[in-house]
Amino acid sequence: MARSWAAVRTWLGCPGLLGCFLLGFLMGWFTKPNEPPPSTSDMYENVRQKLVDEMKAENIKQFLRSFTKLPHLAGTEQNFLLAKQIQGQWKEFGLDSAELVHYDVLLSYPNETQPNYISVIDDQGNEIFNTSSFEPPPRGYENVTDILPPYNAFSPQGMPEVKNAILAGAQGIILYSDPADYCAPGVDPYPDGWNLPGGGAQRGNVLNLNGAGDPLTPGYPAKEYTFRYKVNEGVGIPKIPVHPIGYHDAEVLLRAMGGPAAPDSSWKGSLNVSYNIGPGFADSSSTRKVRMHVHSNSKITRIYNVIGVLRGAVEPDRYIIFGGHRDSWVFGGIDPTTGAAVLQEVVRSFGKMKMEGWRPKRTIIFASWDAEEFGLLGSTEWAEENARVLQERAVAYINTDSSIEGNYTLRVDCTPLLYRLVYNLTKEISSPDEGYEKKSLYESWLEKDPAPENNSYPRINKLGSGSDFEAYFQRLGIASGRVRYTKNRKADKFSNYPVYHTVYETFELVEKFYDPTFKKQLTIAKLRGKLVYELADSQIIPFDCRDYGEALKGYSNRIYKLAKKHEEQLKTYKVSFDPLFSAVVNFSEAAAEFHRRLEKVDKKDPLAVRIMNDQLMFIERAFIDPLGLPGRKFYRHVIFAPSSHNKYAGESFPGIYDALFDIESKADQQEAWEEVKRQISIAAFTVQAAAGTLKEVA
């Protein structure tokens, strides 16, 4: 109940009695315990709207321009300087603190004196063709130094020679971006269009980390004192050399080796991105060999996260984390700087509100992560260092990697807890799409990308991996989400976007082709900012457990359907999904009952509210199994994991899914189906235990 002074005024005609009343009033007042100031006072009003009104497309554009002039590879001086610049700006913007937090992690760079390339050698041993050791730089960037050529980070060194006729297994892997996957029909290569030029090649790391962070310090932060495994003992480092080439070089290489016909942009998925030397040459009668030259070095290198804090006024021990990476392979025109620029504008807006006297109820932690491109290292090390406080105090993690990967419509990947909030907030934001001028973001999104299972809602995807939310969601069980603008999934069949991770990812690419008005990025800034704001300032944490129940129902039906393809074996090995189905029903009932109680909670009782908020905060945590998934101990979420077959995608009930995967080819069928049963049991128990956390606390 708000404090009403009206009652006092009615006594004004009677000063003696008023004095007496006031004395009594004040005694009654002061003998009751204090509460923090309500967030409905003048100063606090309208922050919801003011926060997003404060954000400007022009600012995002300027941040993008400023942050993409030079390469910002993790571990380089430039990226350290950018960290300091961002730190300084965050302090100026008004955050309570902004610190650099460093780790010493294993990174990998090309050798400065010995370039990496691939040769075709004739039967005399002469190198008759060498692939390019650099990408032709885009206009205006010709004089930029420190542009590293395309390489695959963490490839072991090696000069394997491969003669097709004697191949037993792969001794190396050559990756190239197939035009079928990296060129849109009718679009020119950059700089005349946004397609991949033939001389461009996609950088990337080739670790198989499965969430371990720094390969030498799995499970622990890579600080000065931390024990490190030797590089040959490191997690997920491949055993054979890997190197990426452009499709012009690929064409020559393939033709020279008598492989498949030369690639051109009319190919339709006939080649894979990964072209294995082994089987590819098996049919050729050529006497030519291919020699890989890979001389990259791994070295332990210092990286820097920027961590900014805006302290909460009411529950400073409840954290909303808003983080995205700063490091880029080259200029990072899209990845990550369309996200880093948005982060900057969101921090600026929150800082403005704070400088006007406002604070959120809960603490907001802003993070500019380093070394994402080398395996999500900065974000994972920080999660490892702070696992205990995060486990106890983190309400949610919102990712701010690239804010666009296309410009067609919204794409959302998040925990089911956030579905309702995302739907509500997108209804409050105008659509930036052409032809949707009077409509909400929700409306354009729904029309362009309805959910496949229910087209009265827009599609929301499961979280997989491939960006910095991974440690927070998959390892720690913190409710997470990411939003960005994306391409048209029906029309555009290329993966990511064509110039992904090449030198052609520039400011001009964004300004000319993807988002000339910067409205899409502004829209994403508003949505990300609103998510952070609502999570940080709503009295009741805006999670809906009922949607988790619905999602679980869908996932359990789906995995059962998959298992039913082996109907005979389900009978033979007595495999039943009933415990899982019944746990899901129990979860949905507990969720419904929880939300009924939540509506009745006494909002003036801070402990009663805190108790239910704690249940909301911990519901995602309840899906964490400390034992982890089989063979992937840092993926501990029982409901979601990065797919074992494509790390960018999410898989539901991954334990059961992986146990069922290719099961017919397993030698010991009894053992294989016992593992399916074990995984069903773990899933059923976990869902049931999560339901238990929603019940009345005593």
Place this chain on the structure above:
Amino acid sequence: MARSWAAVRTWLGCPGLLGCFLLGFLMGWFTKPNEPPPSTSDMYENVRQKLVDEMKAENIKQFLRSFTKLPHLAGTEQNFLLAKQIQGQWKEFGLDSAELVHYDVLLSYPNETQPNYISVIDDQGNEIFNTSSFEPPPRGYENVTDILPPYNAFSPQGMPEVKNAILAGAQGIILYSDPADYCAPGVDPYPDGWNLPGGGAQRGNVLNLNGAGDPLTPGYPAKEYTFRYKVNEGVGIPKIPVHPIGYHDAEVLLRAMGGPAAPDSSWKGSLNVSYNIGPGFADSSSTRKVRMHVHSNSKITRIYNVIGVLRGAVEPDRYIIFGGHRDSWVFGGIDPTTGAAVLQEVVRSFGKMKMEGWRPKRTIIFASWDAEEFGLLGSTEWAEENARVLQERAVAYINTDSSIEGNYTLRVDCTPLLYRLVYNLTKEISSPDEGYEKKSLYESWLEKDPAPENNSYPRINKLGSGSDFEAYFQRLGIASGRVRYTKNRKADKFSNYPVYHTVYETFELVEKFYDPTFKKQLTIAKLRGKLVYELADSQIIPFDCRDYGEALKGYSNRIYKLAKKHEEQLKTYKVSFDPLFSAVVNFSEAAAEFHRRLEKVDKKDPLAVRIMNDQLMFIERAFIDPLGLPGRKFYRHVIFAPSSHNKYAGESFPGIYDALFDIESKADQQEAWEEVKRQISIAAFTVQAAAGTLKEVA
């Protein structure tokens, strides 16, 4: 601030003004938000004292008498009936709820038709001596049925024959209670004294569970739907038969086999408890053989915990758990019923207070665990089922196994967080010891058992295992403690007490020899009850983190001293303890600073208090490493673990300790010392991370 009505009374001479004051007072009162009633009102006053005054020695005696008339082996009808009886009493006593919670776990019983025994066989193959297949029952219990003979639960079946000359390795293990370990000098065997009779033999399980709970469902509760491993895949089940015999039989057996001279009670530690058939017979020239007959069966059996709840008035989502086991090998005269009787009297007293209108601030959960004797199964399965809510909400676990194992002085094993509380509470309780009539329990305890490192305090031990706190402390990181009366550690060299786990553990044993007045048990009831009360009702959780800092300092010095025995290798392999020492200093500083802030916290601000209480609650949790100790994944506490060499004892910095253990005998010294360095790094990080949780939350 307490609500004071005194101010109202001073206005009595002036009714008009008083009415006016009251109106104002009430408006001031009611326009402020509500808070639960303060615990200092009349009804709540003096509960601290009334609770312990309510406890009576005579009641404990009657509970002990009632609960020890019949055997209460886990999995039997009698123990189920006792569970129902206790459930009924807890409801009568006034708890909000009392439920039976069942699990289906692997237990092990002797075969009803084929007894277990050991034979000596001559060279003709004749059994010329058989050990006894039962213990002679004590007077008054001759007609009790369902007394199982001595056996080792989970021994595999087998009839191994062993000829000394051909022994390569042990094919079976015969355990006997050596008089040197199980007889006090000058004391008669039971029933004339409390020594072990020659026909008595100690039961026990022979699992090597390392905290896994039910061997078939490690990590998950053994519910109906849970996936179970096959018995031969179960955790920790030995591969060779094991059987216990009394020392009368042992004497004959050893003499017949030409082993060491016959045992008698004047022996001083010349034999081990465990007598391995293998090497023991290696020197003999006899042609006789020993044949073991072990026919016990493992079977999945239903067990029952009783779980009682007294709901907290202010923070119902904060739990104090007070639990001890109910199952016994036979009558359980000491183990566990001197603890179960204390549990009953403590529940009765809390129930009385509740029925008079009081409630604790926090929720108290009372637990009567089943199947402790089979590997802490009931308590571990419940911990597994409720891990998520316990992780988030459990403040402390106080164990109530046997309240006596001797009658000389107090013994305490607990987390350093509880040192100060235990010291304070023992000062409030009168000593029950003869000759200490006017003194406090603290004084007699200090005089009889001062701490070895600082004799101005009484000794407190590290927690190891061997009772039901294990899953709560070692796996979940819930602050835990246990207190009981014990023997004189200087004079009494027998382990446990002589008739431990035999049929001679009866009510009469306690009444005649250990605690005729039941005052020692009453003292333990008061101390356990006070611990539970203070943890449940103090506004600030009564933990002291500074004592943890001091303890860590001692442990780090101790492990360093141990490592220094290998000074040469420390240099060669560049092993440094500096990061650990510096983490410990950081922890101590953070703890000191935390307690300075705690003194200044606004006690009238429920959220401010809750935030600091959460830090206190989670400090023990901060020492948990989700990856677990090497090879013991369910022991996850980095500071403490059950010793790898004696499960009853606790080891500090167990990861480092085990890496150093017997290190000189390891083949690859480089590898062995790398593991030491890895463990130091983990310990340093964990202590540092725990310190981080004590810092200001934002």
